Amino acid sequence: MEKIVALNHKMNMDYDELQDYIDDLKKINLNPIVFPTAIHAPYFVEDHFRTGLQNIYFQDNGAFTGETSPKQAKKLGIEYVLVGHSERRELFSESNEEINKKIKLALENDLKVILCVGEKNNEDYQTVIKRQIKEGLQNITKPVIIAYEPVWAIGSGVIPSNEHIKTVITYIQSLLNYDVKVLYGGSVNSITIQKINEVNVVSGYLIGGSSTSIQELKKIKEVVS
Secondary structure, eight states: OOOEEEEEOOSOOOHHHHHHHHHHHHHHTOOOEEEOOGGGHHHHHHTTOEEEESOOOSSSSSSOTTOOOHHHHHHHTOOEEEEOOHHHHHHSOOOHHHHHHHHHHHHHTTOEEEEEEOOOTTSOHHHHHHHHHHHHTTTOOSOOEEEEOOGGGTTTSOOOOHHHHHHHHHHHHHHSSSOOOEEEESSOOTTHHHHHTTOTTOOEEEEOGGGGOHHHHHHHHHHHO
16 A cells, blocks of 8 residues: 655745755655645646645635635645644644534535644543544545644654554544544654554654655655655
């Protein structure tokens, strides 16, 4: 099974850096799903990368300054959307109800959805993830991809044990009635991925900090290919 490699650039890279990055990324032959800053998305679409947005709104048009609609994204050639990332939940106070609305409209516009879930430090993962999935996917029947990102691992350089990752992913799979693909995210880099890649239930990776480094991606390609 080919592993999904999703690259979340967050709010990084300027236009000059972007041009060299795109040229170099083509040469790696990694076939990633790229989630660039929204204003950079057209450049990846034009170069035929599988491209996603890091966020989406739950209306197709209207007076919503600063937002991007699923309809606009689809017309641009966007294929994927990232919904419910912990930074959106924490910094922008996104609720499971809002996330649910975003997923519904994204799917109605034939966009593929990656829903991010994960517990904070000292939280019970079952309680948190069950609520995030149950409320985030309420009345949704189309399949989505899940990204398991323990919040405490993001940007820390520390990852859970393989046993924990497998246990949580197996739990996520038990909550859904289809063969769900589950990515792992949270301090994924060229070193940690060697260990994580041993977990056979991991369908791929959501990579944050290392996603803008071509050298890191070259090494990651060697592990996942």
